Amino acid sequence: MKVSLNIINTTKPPIPLVKAWGGRYQPTPTQPLIDMSQGVPDSPPPKLLLDAIGSYGSSESTCSYTDIAGEASMRSTLAHEMRVVYGDHIDLTSDDIVLTAGCNMAFVAVIMALADPGDQVILPVPWYFNHKMALEMLGVEAIPLATHPSTGFQPKVEDCRSLLTDRTKAIALVSPNNPTGAVYAPDLLRAFAALAKSRDIALILDETYRDFITNDVPHHLFEPSKDWDWRSTLIHLFSFSKSYCVPGHRLGAIVAPKMVLSHIITILDTLLICAPRPIQLALASTLPRLRSFVRNKAEAVRSRHEHFKANLPSLWRIGAQGGYFAFVRHPFKGRHAMEVCERLSAEGGVLVLPAELFATEATLQEGDSKRWVRFSVANVDNDAITQVCRRLIEIEQRFCWELD
Numbered sequence: 001m002k003v004s005l006n007i008i009n010t011t012k013p014p015i016p017l018v019k020a021w022g023g024r025y026q027p028t029p030t031q032p033l034i035d036m037s038q039g040v041p042d043s044p045p046p047k048l049l050l051d052a053i054g055s056y057g058s059s060e061s062t063c064s065y066t067d068i069a070g071e072a073s074m075r076s077t078l079a080h081e082m083r084v085v086y087g088d089h090i091d092l093t094s095d096d097i098v099l100t101a102g103c104n105m106a107f108v109a110v111i112m113a114l115a116d117p118g119d120q121v122i123l124p125v126p127w128y129f130n131h132k133m134a135l136e137m138l139g140v141e142a143i144p145l146a147t148h149p150s151t152g153f154q155p156k157v158e159d160c161r162s163l164l165t166d167r168t169k170a171i172a173l174v175s176p177n178n179p180t181g182a183v184y185a186p187d188l189l190r191a192f193a194a195l196a197k198s199r200d201i202a203l204i205l206d207e208t209y210r211d212f213i214t215n216d217v218p219h220h221l222f223e224p225s226k227d228w229d230w231r232s233t234l235i236h237l238f239s240f241s242k243s244y245c246v247p248g249h250r251l252g253a254i255v256a257p258k259m260v261l262s263h264i265i266t267i268l269d270t271l272l273i274c275a276p277r278p279i280q281l282a283l284a285s286t287l288p289r290l291r292s293f294v295r296n297k298a299e300a301v302r303s304r305h306e307h308f309k310a311n312l313p314s315l316w317r318i319g320a321q322g323g324y325f326a327f328v329r330h331p332f333k334g335r336h337a338m339e340v341c342e343r344l345s346a347e348g349g350v351l352v353l354p355a356e357l358f359a360t361e362a363t364l365q366e367g368d369s370k371r372w373v374r375f376s377v378a379n380v381d382n383d384a385i386t387q388v389c390r391r392l393i394e395i396e397q398r399f400c401w402e403l404d
Helices: 014-023 047-057 072-086 103-114 129-138 157-161 186-198 258-271 277-311 337-346 382-398
Strands: 097-100 120-125 141-146 168-174 202-206 234-239 252-255 317-322 325-329 372-376
Touching: 014 337, 047 277, 072 097, 072 277, 097 103, 097 258, 103 129, 103 168, 103 202, 103 234, 103 252, 103 258, 120 129, 129 141, 141 157, 157 186, 168 186, 186 202, 277 317, 277 325, 277 382, 337 372
Parallel strands: 120 141, 120 168, 168 202, 202 234
Antiparallel strands: 097 252, 234 252, 317 325, 325 372
8 A cells, every 4th residue: 555645755753763872872870871852741740630630530421522622621720720821811711722632733733724735834943843744744834934043043033024925824933942942032922923913824832831931921912902812813832741740641722713723623523532531620620729830840940951051061052941941052073963962872871852853954054053952951850960961071082073
């Protein structure tokens, strides 16, 4: 039989490749394998949530389907929590929300609702590889919006404006960013929203790492004003995996205009019928009581970023950091990050992801763009970070490569 050409031409999942590199490492009791590759919470959810998941998971009532849009109680609770995050005066109700099996599914469903094969979506480079893979599978062209280390990998509105065509259906941003960790300020997000509105296209804003912004409101786009209604432009995506430490339970959310949601409902009915019920009901019953847990996790990750920055060897340069990630330039002249990361994993026992996994060859031609490495700082504790930084110093000599 024949396989879809779109699937054949889709970028292969990168995490298994990096795990295979790590499989060649010979760990010892004092030199264990340290995984800073995939963005994974470093601890389980609190007992309050675990108990609720267990209770609802063992209930006969949750074995049946629920509404395609998700449990009404969970959508209502999430709408209330969003008022806590973005401000009590935001214009948002539970009718603006649908729930999905993870945020990756949310992105796929949104693109299916907005774009046809041959249409275009703007993605800042470096991009989140699963977003690029979703576009490839659906036959939608990803248009790269270059970002640069000199500006902390912040995308520029004017650069984006020059890329728009009559085939552009959306601008897709991730803030805090994956992979760079760059946090987009509210004014920048407002400017991108204004650009999208002026061209009657969607601004897709993936806020998976939103709760790890500790010094500001993520943005003000849900606030109504005389010249702005978010429902004309904004589609918000969220994942419960990171904030609540439940990636295995697969729950995400879409906040979008009702006209778009009506089509997303059709898509979700076809893809999964409904998101898993136990995690929905467990979170619906506990979200307000989990606020301190989320805040404490965010503060812990912020502290971990500070520890990483303070201990990183001087030749390794941070370009941006925030959310779960730090984007770091390695110090080896003339060496691509792919080669560095493979040896770092197989010989140094530190799993990290190279820049080549977050872009195409054509978008990595500028200067030292192939020298960047993503460290998932949130994966590990401070002791592991200290050990990683010591290993980076050791490999500078062990690899016998020319240094900056």
